[in-house]
Amino acid sequence: MLQTIKKKIPRGRRTQAERREDSERGLVEAAIAVTAERGVSAATFEAIGERGGYSRSLVTRHFGSKRGLIDAVIGYLREHRKALAAKQGIDAMPGLDALLVDTDLYLRSLSEEHELKAYFMLLSSAVADASPLRSAFATVHENVGTRLRDHVRKGQAEGRIRSDLDAETAALMIGSLQLGLSMQLLVDPTLNLEPIRKLTLAMLRLSFETSDKAKSKLDVSRTIDAKVRT
Numbered sequence: 001m002l003q004t005i006k007k008k009i010p011r012g013r014r015t016q017a018e019r020r021e022d023s024e025r026g027l028v029e030a031a032i033a034v035t036a037e038r039g040v041s042a043a044t045f046e047a048i049g050e051r052g053g054y055s056r057s058l059v060t061r062h063f064g065s066k067r068g069l070i071d072a073v074i075g076y077l078r079e080h081r082k083a084l085a086a087k088q089g090i091d092a093m094p095g096l097d098a099l100l101v102d103t104d105l106y107l108r109s110l111s112e113e114h115e116l117k118a119y120f121m122l123l124s125s126a127v128a129d130a131s132p133l134r135s136a137f138a139t140v141h142e143n144v145g146t147r148l149r150d151h152v153r154k155g156q157a158e159g160r161i162r163s164d165l166d167a168e169t170a171a172l173m174i175g176s177l178q179l180g181l182s183m184q185l186l187v188d189p190t191l192n193l194e195p196i197r198k199l200t201l202a203m204l205r206l207s208f209e210t211s212d213k214a215k216s217k218l219d220v221s222r223t224i225d226a227k228v229r230t
Helices: 002-008 016-038 045-052 056-063 066-088 095-112 114-128 134-157 167-187 193-208 212-229
Strands: none
Touching: 016 045, 016 056, 016 066, 016 114, 045 056, 056 066, 066 095, 066 114, 066 134, 095 114, 095 134, 095 167, 095 193, 114 134, 114 167, 134 167, 167 193
């Protein structure tokens, strides 16, 4: 009886907004796939439409220009990263843990997903051509630097990251390491990132984490401060 009732209930139609969202996601995924597999020059609006099963006119209407394509890819990656971070609960972690997990997620994604490969291929093309499109990537890297810096500062406030480190410099170093590995992977797609990932995390912990002796001193100092306040 239940099955009969279910059959009689018509499936709700998707709204126009839902259909538009699906087509936009499909277009971006097609653009990423073409770029990652065949290169930036091959990612024409015609090729993207062909890959995604859309008309060239729809691709043109959606992206409008190469800048539109880059902005769409960046937006897609931003949302993907936010979903991964939320799933891991990074924002609620202590600063040092957040820094390590954030870096770990990035390196795992770098070796497993086409999205970041396409992003860095587009970045390389913009830099090589001295294109004004570089500004879009500069904004992304600035945001990444801010996020990493905030992890470092949070860890310092918690006493788990060395207080003598300059947070801005530390964030730039980590971001540069990620950028370098990303570009190296484009040069050598056979690169095995797994041992590099493990070494990177061990190096960051060793370099950033407050030593046991320093932590002990910090705990004593905090205890004394607390007693003084009371």
